[in-house]
Amino acid sequence: MSRVLKSPGQLMRAVVDDLVTTFFPADCRVCGGPLPGAGLSPLCQICLDALREQGSELCARCGEALDLDGVRFRQQAGGEGAFCSPCRMAPPEFERAQAWGVYTDGMRDAIRLLKYEREEPLARPLGLLLARVVTKLAEEGMSRGVTVIAVPLHPRKQRQRGYNQSVLLADEAVRSLRAEGWPLKVQHAAMVRMRQTDSQFGLSSRERRRNLRGAFVVRDPQAVHGCEVLLIDDIYTTGATARECARVLRQAGATKVWVATVARAQKEMVARWDASSGESLRGEVELAAR
Numbered sequence: 341m342s343r344v345l346k347s348p349g350q351l352m353r354a355v356v357d358d359l360v361t362t363f364f365p366a367d368c369r370v371c372g373g374p375l376p377g378a379g380l381s382p383l384c385q386i387c388l389d390a391l392r393e394q395g396s397e398l399c400a401r402c403g404e405a406l407d408l409d410g411v412r413f414r415q416q417a418g419g420e421g422a423f424c425s426p427c428r429m430a431p432p433e434f435e436r437a438q439a440w441g442v443y444t445d446g447m448r449d450a451i452r453l454l455k456y457e458r459e460e461p462l463a464r465p466l467g468l469l470l471a472r473v474v475t476k477l478a479e480e481g482m483s484r485g486v487t488v489i490a491v492p493l494h495p496r497k498q499r500q501r502g503y504n505q506s507v508l509l510a511d512e513a514v515r516s517l518r519a520e521g522w523p524l525k526v527q528h529a530a531m532v533r534m535r536q537t538d539s540q541f542g543l544s545s546r547e548r549r550r551n552l553r554g555a556f557v558v559r560d561p562q563a564v565h566g567c568e569v570l571l572i573d574d575i576y577t578t579g580a581t582a583r584e585c586a587r588v589l590r591q592a593g594a595t596k597v598w599v600a601t602v603a604r605a606q607k608e609m610v611a612r613w614d615a616s617s618g619e620s621l622r623g624e625v626e627l628a629a630r
């Protein structure tokens with residue numbers, strides 16, 4: 341999954357590959373169907389159109405699919421503001437986390453291609469989906485002049501990959517929203533990642549949170565102090581990253597933190613990942629499956 345720095349030979353090979361795909365367009369990387377344009381999106385329009393918006397009963401805070409308890413809670417509360425149990429027990433320091441789609445099927449393929457297979461052009465269509473999520477956050481009260489920050493990669497990881505996929509996604513979304521007149525500010529460099537913590541598998545949510553303590557530092561507090569911040573990531577998995585980033589941003593003086601991601605893993609997927617370590621969330625998850 342990780343990419344090493346290229347030798348001159350590998351670099352030449354990459355250049356040749358790029359030329360070949362430009363002049364001889366490849367097939368869609370997901371379904372194998374023909375791609376109309378050369379060198380554009382690695383996904384065909386059918387696969388892009390198949391990326392579905394999330395549509396179930398979601399936690400009003402973090403976007404987790406609600407279990408029966410959550411739905412009952414909402415009914416008791418008169419239909420407004422239903423929260424999942426983690427958000428009820430330990431509210432996150434962000435206002436709201438929203439995702440476009442569920443991290444499954446074509447969405448998972450698309451994000452994997454963008455992240456691990458150097459398919460940077462995919463940031464374009466996925467960034468436009470992200471822009472729609474940002475628009476929804478604005479409908480819920482987020483300022484259109486919000487300060488945008490992508491979740492940073494550790495410098496070593498960023499060097500290996502050559503780019504931060506969340507920055508690519510954020511910049512595409514910003515470009516399209518600015519074209520609609522949004523006075524967005526971009527401050528990706530304001531926050532840095534001090535520790536590489538991507539092996540979160542097999543940790544409970546509390547352990548994940550503890551594991552992330554100190555992983556992010558706001559290097560430029562001036563850039564966020566007194567501002568609303570919009571945090572951008574490719575995928576929202578357990579929420580530990582979003583929670584920790586929101587915590588340090590608020591500590592640095594951000595008035596509010598909003599979170600937008602392209603995709604969101606729902607509980608049953610997280611449970612499946614956890615199952616390999618023997619920890620099971622199964623009891624909680626069966627109702628979240630959809």
Ligand SMILES: [Zn+2]
Nearest residue numbers: 368371384387
């Ligand atoms: Zn396709």
Ligand SMILES: [Zn+2]
Nearest residue numbers: 399402424427
């Ligand atoms: Zn929640």
